[in-house]
Amino acid sequence: MTDNMDATDTRFPVTLLTGFLGAGKTTLLNAILTNATGPRIAVIVNEFGEAGLDHDLIEAVDEDIVLMQSGCLCCSIRGDLSRTLQDLAARRQEDRLTFDRVVIETTGLADPAPILQTFLLDTYLAKNFRIDGVVTVVDAATGPDTLNRQFEAVSQVAMADLLVLSKTDLVSKSASSAFKIRLRSLNPTADILRADRGVVPITALWDLSGMRHQGTSDHAIAWLTPTAPRDPLENLSGFAPSATPSAPVSQHDARIGSASIVLHDPIPADDFDRWLDTLIMLRGPDILRVKGIVHLIGIETPFVFHGVQHLFDPPVPLNDWQGKNRQSRIVVIARDMTSAELVFSLDMLRAHQTAKTA
Numbered sequence: 224m225t226d227n228m229d230a231t232d233t234r235f236p237v238t239l240l241t242g243f244l245g246a247g248k249t250t251l252l253n254a255i256l257t258n259a260t261g262p263r264i265a266v267i268v269n270e271f272g273e274a275g276l277d278h279d280l281i282e283a284v285d286e287d288i289v290l291m292q293s294g295c296l297c298c299s300i301r302g303d304l305s306r307t308l309q310d311l312a313a314r315r316q317e318d319r320l321t322f323d324r325v326v327i328e329t330t331g332l333a334d335p336a337p338i339l340q341t342f343l344l345d346t347y348l349a350k351n352f353r354i355d356g357v358v359t360v361v362d363a364a365t366g367p368d369t370l371n372r373q374f375e376a377v378s379q380v381a382m383a384d385l386l387v388l389s390k391t392d393l394v395s396k397s398a399s400s401a402f403k404i405r406l407r408s409l410n411p412t413a414d415i416l417r418a419d420r421g422v423v424p425i426t427a428l429w430d431l432s433g434m435r436h437q438g439t440s441d442h443a444i445a446w447l448t449p450t451a452p453r454d455p456l457e458n459l460s461g462f463a464p465s466a467t468p469s470a471p472v473s474q475h476d477a478r479i480g481s482a483s484i485v486l487h488d489p490i491p492a493d494d495f496d497r498w499l500d501t502l503i504m505l506r507g508p509d510i511l512r513v514k515g516i517v518h519l520i521g522i523e524t525p526f527v528f529h530g531v532q533h534l535f536d537p538p539v540p541l542n543d544w545q546g547k548n549r550q551s552r553i554v555v556i557a558r559d560m561t562s563a564e565l566v567f568s569l570d571m572l573r574a575h576q577t578a579k580t581a
């Protein structure tokens with residue numbers, strides 16, 4: 224692991240706003256942009272197809288909104304994204320534009336993984352911008368059916384830091400609750416927020432990643448903690464598949480596996496690296512998110528880390544760690560891997576630890 228002790232992170236936070244076609248992304252964006260108390264936001268709208276409709280649908284249109292229309296961000300125009308952000312930063316530098324954060328609205332069919340990777344891979348972006356969170360809008364009315372039909376929508380849910388549930392006015396409370404259980408089974412660590420025609424408590428959309436140099440230990444723990452109500456007797460072994468048993472399981476849902484582990488004692492750095500290398504080597508392309516707080520033997524400060532497929536952000540030290548213990552927590556969400564396989568992988572980490580401390 225790289226030792227990055229720089230406590231100031233001046234990179235611009237970027238929110239990736241995703242969600243299936245018609246889920247309510249533009250509606251949410253409009254609500255954000257018309258909120259006078261919020262931060263100043265530059266918006267990048269990525270549209271697929273010749274008619275730049277979403278751009279026209281954004282009410283607060285001004286020069287802070289950039290339309291990227293030439294193709295889908297996740298597959299064809301990743302270089303364009305870097306250039307667009309460079310251009311925004313240059314305009315801000317020249318006082319032609321003011322913004323504190325950037326929101327990128329993806330197309331409804333976008334896979335967030337390659338976009339997140341672009342922020343890790345592109346040298347300019349990695350230096351000047353940081354992903355602040357993936358916000359996925361899910362339609363409470365058509366969402367269940369969409370998840371059954373479209374695997375892209377399932378991936379968008381699995382990768383989210385925050386799920387925004389739209390159109391709950393169109394469904395019964397019980398349908399909405401059942402859907403929430405399903406969403407939690409796909410993504411145990413994302414909070415779920417209800418939007419009333421795009422209106423949400425605006426601050427809930429920001430600072431979602433635990434990967435902030437100025438982040439607090441409480442924040443980092445919340446980033447990794449399953450939101451689903453838990454059986455108090457569950458996880459006595461310290462690790463658990465996170466699927467909620469009562470959630471309906473569709474063919475697509477079954478392709479997503481997730482697991483988490485809590486290790487009570489610091490981990491030898493070599494063991495941690497070996498575990499991560501093995502996971503990436505064997506299943507790299509299928510890993511949607513890996514995130515964790517890790518305490519390594521011999522290093523007082525814990526690290527927060529985050530990765531998508533085989534790419535990882537440089538680990539961030541939690542300098543103000545307030546935790547009374549030295550517990551490490553790791554969460555893995557992957558596609559085409561069962562929770563049992565993921566638990567097995569994490570168990571290897573525990574086995575190393577047990578062998579070393581025995």
Ligand SMILES: Nc1nc2c(ncn2[C@@H]2O[C@H](COP(=O)(O)OP(=O)(O)OP(=O)(O)O)[C@@H](O)[C@H]2O)c(=O)[nH]1
Pocket residue numbers: 242243244245246247248249250251277330331389390391392393418419420421
């Ligand atoms: N009833 C109801 N309708 C909503 C709500 N949120 C959004 N809508 C409607 O849903 C439709 C689609 O919303 P958009 O915000 O355009 O969805 P989008 O995700 O940007 O759509 P694409 O760009 O096509 O992927 C619009 O007609 C919105 O008015 C809500 O909370 N309740």
